[in-house]
Amino acid sequence: MSTFAEIAISVLLLVGGAFTLIGAIGLARLPDFYTRLHGPTKATTVGVGAIVVSSVIYFSTLGRGIGVEEILVTVFLFMTAPVSANFLAKAAMHLEVKTTENTRGQTWDQ
Amino acid sequence: MLDRLSFPQPWLSLTLFFTWQFLSDGISGGSVVLGIILAWGIPQMTRRFWPDPPAVMRGWRAPAYALRVLWDIVVASVEVAKLILSPRQPRPMFICYPLELDHPLAISILVSTISLTPGTVGADVSDDNKLILIHSLDAEDEQEIIDTIRARYEKPLLEMFR
Amino acid sequence: MKSNTLILHTAALFIMPLQLMFSVFLLFRGHDEPGGGFIGGLVASGAFVLYAFAFGSEATRRILRVAPRDLLSAGLLFALASTIPAFLAGQPMLTAHWWELPLPGDGYLKLSTPLIFDIGVYAAVLGTIMTFVISLMESDE
Amino acid sequence: MILIALYITIAMVTLAALLNVYRVIKGPDAPDRVLALDTLYVNAIALIVLLGIALQTRMYLESALLIAVMGFVGTVAMAKYLKRGSVIE
Known part of the structure; x- marks a missing residue:
């Protein structure tokens, strides 16, 4: 395996892990449900995406063909993350979950 | 048959x-x-x-849009990451975004894009498909966010779906 | 402001075909790699459940074409039918038999009794779960 | 080099999963818990892919895809339940 591929794989792995961790920190740290929604939809999706891409590069440098499953996983995550976020936000609005005091603007009735 | x-x-x-x-x-x-x-x-x-296909659909514009969104997703994650790791409290805001798009497919794409890009989550679509409710993680000014979304995402989608 | 379920509708339209395709993939690779009729049937029912959330029970019944209960019993019959070749050959029940059908080009379509059994299980699992879900939906309405 | 990066990444993702579990336990509201579970399954996908790299096999990728597919249906079902008080409207 070339050094370049090794570096690319390692960097992608570390970046992916870091984003996944940051998404989880956001989930644990941010003050209310709606702000917590941001961590998982963006940081975690990107993090897992990066890890999956590094897996694609790894197996293709081993000469076992390009992985369609990996690409399907990524496409699936990027398609579903906004939908689950939207749906959970609707559920939270229905339950009238509390927002932090400095939130401006209004939620909608469900 | x-x-x-x-x-x-x-x-x-x-x-x-x-x-x-x-x-x-x-x-x-x-x-x-x-x-x-x-x-x-x-x-x-x-x-x-399946909704009826839009009158005009310029599919060849899709790759450019997808690349732009992909890039913005990376930028978005870095921004959210910075905000999560910084000690200051975020200033969240709910924003009503008036839509110009009217095709259901285009609206869905726009809401998904909003959810994946900087500081915003598309929370809801009104039942007449005219407004989107957006939750912004760290907003200064409502109008600024609306203008950014309009120029960066809705205009290209309007070009694609007529 | 009233809201609607536009996003879920569009998502269901895009995601459900992928799920169905994946379920068929799991079904066909079942004999020598992970996968098989059971998990394929589960993924397929996941797809139909998503469709049911988006468009309601009536629409789901319509795209299934057959009543889920019939699917369940047809699946069981199919699984049972896969034992017939072994029975005719006088071997123990469920002994595997293989056939290869030549196709245009140089391909073969591999048919086997385990595959028939798997298809039966697939239909039975799909039928069972859809019977649950649709009757729950309709008792709720 | 890849091995070291792999171990560090596995550690980070595991820590992320633990933070998600903390949010599942703490709540405070039902949507928070569902959101944490949603993130947890995405982290599980990451762990499976990492395990696949560590063991040099692509066998586990189907299970990752499977978790992605079924996890999404599960999240939608739970969100639906929260919205209506019953899973099916």
Whole structure:
């Protein structure tokens, strides 16, 4: 395996892990449900995406063909993350979950 | 009868066919036959609720849009990461965004894009498809966010779907 | 402001075909790699459940074409039918038999009794779960 | 080099999963818990892919895809339940 591929794989792995961790920190740290929604939809999706891409590069440098499953996983995550976020936000609005005091603007009735 | 033999969503059928070829480890006689059956059968099954295609659809603009969104997703994650790791409290805001798009497919794409890009989550669509409720993680000014979304995402989508 | 379920509708339209394709993939690779009729049937029912959330039970019944209960019993019959070749050959029940059908080009369509059994299980699992879900939906309405 | 990066990444993702579990336990509201579970399954996908790299096999990728597919249906079902008080409207 070339050094370049090794570096690319390692960097992608570390970046992916870091984003996944940051998404989880956001989930644990941010003050209310709606702000917590941001961590998982963006940081975690990107993090897992990066890890999956590094897996694609790894197996293709081993000469076992390009992985369609990996690409399907990524496409699936990027398609579903906004939908689950939207749906959970609707559920939270229905339950009238509390927002932090400095939130401006209004939620909608469900 | 002819209706039953057609491919109601040609693009969906093509995608399904090629995905199947890749999934089943390369092209062979068996995978082509099964791929055609699936590419015909699945869209036939689900055809009832597909919205009518928009009058004009400029599909060739899609890759440029996808690349822009992909780049923005990376930028978005870095921004959210910075905000999560910084000690200051975020200033969240709910924003009503007036839509210019009217095709359901285009609206869905816009809301998904908003959810994946800097500091915003598309929370809801009103029942007349005229407004989107956006939750912004760290907003200064409502109008600024609306203008950014309008210029960066809605305009290209308006070009694509008429 | 009233809201609607536009996003779920569009998502269901795009995601359900992929799920169905994946379920068929799991079904066909069942004999020598992970996968098989049971998990394929589960993924397929996941797809139909998503469709049911988006468009309601009536629409789901319509795209299934057959009543889920009939699917269940047809699946069981199919699984039972896969034992017939072994029975005719006088071997123990469920002994595997293989046939290869030549196809145009140089491909073969591999048919086997385990595959028939798997298809039966697939239909039975799909039928069972859809019977649950649709009757729950309709008792709720 | 890849091995070291792999171990560090596995550690980070595991820590992320633990933070998600903390949010599942703490709540405070039902949507928070569902959101944490949603993130947890995405982290599980990451762990499976990492395990696949560590063991040099692509066998586990189907299970990753499977978790992605079924996890999404599960999240939608739970969100639906929260919205209506019953899973099916």
